Amino acid sequence: MSVLEKVPVREQEPQERAANFEEVCYGYNKDEAMIEASRCINCKNARCVKGCPVSIDIPGFIAKVKEGNMEEAFHIISKSSALPAICGRVCPQETQCEGVCIRGVKGEAVSIGKLERFVADWARENNIAPQPATEKKGKKVAVIGAGPAGLTCAGDLAKLGYDVTIFEALHEAGGVLLYGIPEFRLPKDEVVKAEIENVKKLGVKIECNVIIGRSVTIDELMEEEGFEAVFIGSGAGLPKFMGIPGENAKGVFSANEFLTRNNLMKAFREDYDTPIHKGQKVAVVGGGNVAMDAARTALRLGAETHIVYRRSEAELPARAEEVHHAKEEGIIFDTLTNPTEILTDDNGDVIGMNCVRMELGEPDASGRRRPVEIPDSQFTMDVDTVIMALGTSPNPLISSTTEGLDINKWKCIVADETTGATSKPGVFAGGDAVTGAATVILAMGAGKAAAKGIDEYLSNK
Numbered sequence: 229m230s231v232l233e234k235v236p237v238r239e240q241e242p243q244e245r246a247a248n249f250e251e252v253c254y255g256y257n258k259d260e261a262m263i264e265a266s267r268c269i270n271c272k273n274a275r276c277v278k279g280c281p282v283s284i285d286i287p288g289f290i291a292k293v294k295e296g297n298m299e300e301a302f303h304i305i306s307k308s309s310a311l312p313a314i315c316g317r318v319c320p321q322e323t324q325c326e327g328v329c330i331r332g333v334k335g336e337a338v339s340i341g342k343l344e345r346f347v348a349d350w351a352r353e354n355n356i357a358p359q360p361a362t363e364k365k366g367k368k369v370a371v372i373g374a375g376p377a378g379l380t381c382a383g384d385l386a387k388l389g390y391d392v393t394i395f396e397a398l399h400e401a402g403g404v405l406l407y408g409i410p411e412f413r414l415p416k417d418e419v420v421k422a423e424i425e426n427v428k429k430l431g432v433k434i435e436c437n438v439i440i441g442r443s444v445t446i447d448e449l450m451e452e453e454g455f456e457a458v459f460i461g462s463g464a465g466l467p468k469f470m471g472i473p474g475e476n477a478k479g480v481f482s483a484n485e486f487l488t489r490n491n492l493m494k495a496f497r498e499d500y501d502t503p504i505h506k507g508q509k510v511a512v513v514g515g516g517n518v519a520m521d522a523a524r525t526a527l528r529l530g531a532e533t534h535i536v537y538r539r540s541e542a543e544l545p546a547r548a549e550e551v552h553h554a555k556e557e558g559i560i561f562d563t564l565t566n567p568t569e570i571l572t573d574d575n576g577d578v579i580g581m582n583c584v585r586m587e588l589g590e591p592d593a594s595g596r597r598r599p600v601e602i603p604d605s606q607f608t609m610d611v612d613t614v615i616m617a618l619g620t621s622p623n624p625l626i627s628s629t630t631e632g633l634d635i636n637k638w639k640c641i642v643a644d645e646t647t648g649a650t651s652k653p654g655v656f657a658g659g660d661a662v663t664g665a666a667t668v669i670l671a672m673g674a675g676k677a678a679a680k681g682i683d684e685y686l687s688n689k
C-alpha cells in the first residue's frame with residue numbers, strides 16, 4: 229500500500245446497515261492502527277496539534293501507537309481530552325487536525341481520528357481509566373449540563389482537586405451525544421456511557437432530573453448551597469422552524485424531537501414503548517449533520533427519505549463523510565429546493581409539501597452564494613412526514629432566571645473566549661450555550677478553557 233494513502237477503515241455494507249442501527253464504521257484493529265501510525269512523520273512543529281481545539285499531543289500519542297504501547301498513548305490523549313472515543317468518532321477532523329496534517333500536502337492526511345478512536349476503545353476494553361486527583365481543594369463547583377462542555381469542564385476541575393457536581397435536566401447524562409447523535413454513529417452504552425463513567429471515576433458527581441432555573445436557580449446554588457463557582461454548559465437545544473403554513477400539522481417534527489425519541493427513548497427498539505411517527509415518505513429540511521442524522525434514522529425506520537436543501541450540494545454544511553454515507557444508504561438529495569407550504573388532509577395529517585426550485589446568486593454574509601427562487605418553479609412533493617433540521621438556539625430559561633447574566637441578540641450567553649467568564653462574578657459559560665450550535669470538540673475546548681478560568685478565579689478569591 230502507498231504511504232500516501234490512509235489505511236482503509238472497515239465499514240458495514242451500505243445495504244445491510246440501511247436497515248439496522250448498529251455502528252457503521254468498525255474502526256481499526258491493532259495491526260491496522262500500527263501501520264497507519266507509521267505514516268506519521270512526527271513533525272517537530274506539528275500543525276495537527278494547532279488544528280486541535282483541545283491541543284492533544286497528536287505526534288506523541290501516535291508515536292506510542294506505532295510502538296504498540298497503547299496504554300501510554302491513552303494517557304497522553306487523556307491529558308487533553310476526557311472523551312476520546314467520542315471525538316474519534318464525531319469530530320470534523322477533515323477541517324481540524326487532519327485538515328492541516330503535513331501528510332495531506334502530497335497525499336492523504338494521517339487518519340488521526342481513527343487512531344484516537346482505536347486507542348480509546350483499546351483502553352476501555354482493557355479497563356484503563358484516567359487517574360483522579362490525589363489532593364483536594366475543598367471547594368465546591370457546580371456545572372450545569374452534562375454535554376461535552378460540562379463533562380470536560382467538570383473532569384478538568386476534578387483533576388485539579390475541586391469538588392464538582394453536574395446538574396443535568398434530562399434523566400441521563402450526555403447531552404447531544406446521547407439524545408442527538410444516533411446509535412449507528414456513536415454507540416451509547418459501549419462508548420458514551422463508558423466515557424461518562426471515566427469522568428465519574430475522576431470524582432465528578434452527576435445529579436440528573438435537575439432543571440436549573442426551575443428546580444433551583446444559579447443564585448440559590450451559590451448563596452444557599454455553597455457552590456463557589458458555576459459553569460453553564462446548557463447547550464442550544466431549542467429548535468428553529470421555517471414559519472411556513474402547515475408547520476403545525478400532524479407529521480411535522482423538529483429533528484431534535486425525532487432524534488430524541490429514537491436515541492434517548494430508544495423508539496427503534498422493539499422492547500421500548502416510545503411512540504414514533506415512522507412515515508412512508510419523509511422529507512428532512514436542512515443540510516447539516518443534524519439533517520443527515522434525522523434522514524438516516526428515518527431511512528432505518530423504513531421510509532423513503534429525501535434531504536430538501538435550498539442551496540447546492542457544494543454548500544451542504546454536513547461533514548463530507550456523513551453526506552457520503554447518507555448517499556450510499558439511499559437517501560435522495562433534493563438540493564436547490566425550498567419548501568413553501570405543508571399540505572394537510574381534513575384530519576390535519578401531512579399529505580404533501582409545496583416547494584420552489586432555487587438557483588445560486590451572489591455570496592451573502594456567510595460567504596456562501598445566496599439561494600434565489602426561480603420564478604414559476606412551484607411543485608408538490610408527495611410526503612407524509614416532514615422533519616425540520618434548521619438549527620437550534622439556546623433555551624432562555626437560565627438567562628431569564630439569573631440576575632446579571634448578559635446574553636446577546638441570539639439569546640447566547642456572553643462569555644470571555646479564553647476564560648469563559650460571564651458578566652456575573654463566579655459564573656462561567658461555554659459550548660453551544662455561548663456559540664450557538666457548533667461542534668463537540670469546540671464545546672470541549674470551551675469547557676477546558678473555563679476550567680482554567682474557574683481555577684484562576686477561585687485561587688485568587
Ligand SMILES: Cc1cc2nc3c(=O)[nH]c(=O)nc-3n(C[C@H](O)[C@H](O)[C@H](O)COP(=O)(O)OP(=O)(O)OC[C@H]3O[C@@H](n4cnc5c(N)ncnc54)[C@H](O)[C@@H]3O)c2cc1C
Pocket residue numbers: 318319320372373374375376377378395396397398401402403404405408409410438439440441461462463464465487517518521623625626658659660661665666667668669671
Ligand atoms: C443531531 C446532531 C448531530 C450532531 N453531530 C455532530 C457531529 O457529528 N460532530 C460534532 O462535532 N458535533 C455534532 N453536533 C453538535 C454537537 O453535538 C454540539 O455542538 C455539542 O453537543 C454541544 O455541547 P454542549 O455541551 O455545549 O451542549 P449539549 O450537548 O447540548 O449539552 C447540554 C446539556 O445541558 C442540559 N441542560 C440544558 N438546559 C439545562 C438546565 N436548565 N438545567 C440543567 N441542564 C440543562 C441538556 O439537557 C444537555 O444535556 C451534532 C448535534 C446534533 C443535534
Ligand code: SF4
Pocket residue numbers: 267268269270271274275276277286287290328329330331338340
Ligand atoms: S501533522 Fe500529520 S504527520 Fe505531522 S505530526 Fe501531525 S499527524 Fe503526524
